[in-house]
Amino acid sequence: MLEKYLKILTESLDKKTEILQQIEAKSKEQSTLIADKAELEVIDANMDEKDALITELIKLDEGFEALYDNIKAELNDHKDEHKDTIRCIQDKIRTVMELSASIEAAEARNKADMEKRFAFEKKSLQDQRRASTAAYDYYKVSNKLNAVTPQFMDKKK
Secondary structure, three states, X not given: OHHHHHHHHHHHHHHHHHXXXXXXXXXXXXXXXXXXXXXXXXXXXXXXXXXXHHHHHHHHHHHHHHHHHHHHHHHHHOOHHHHHHHHHHHHHHHHHHXXXXXXXXXXXXXXXXXXXXXXXXXXXXXXXXXXXXXXXXXXXXXXXXXXXXXXXXXXXX
């Protein structure tokens, strides 16, 4: 029975590794999109895809932890019988942790790049607004200069 649970844990870690690799690929894609100044809608779609993968990853993680908690005591009693499987699971956990760290670093870089992009977009909008206001003010002033104000004329002689 324990072998069956250990196999499920191993498969769960394999699936987790696969999802993390997909998330890592999406993070690299996002980095490229940011660097290429892609439309914000495209970047948002990429983030939605990552969000779906992260949701799936969280479910896998919760299932893994619940199963491990159920077999923990029995596993400690029979460590020697399953040491190869346990070592394999530990290696897979290390791989998962390395991928997680790599993704976290990529996400931090993407966040910083997006903040720079948003700051640039905000400055660009402010500059456009200032230019538009200046042009409108110039238009109002120039119309006042050319306009002849109504004059009251005295018709008496």
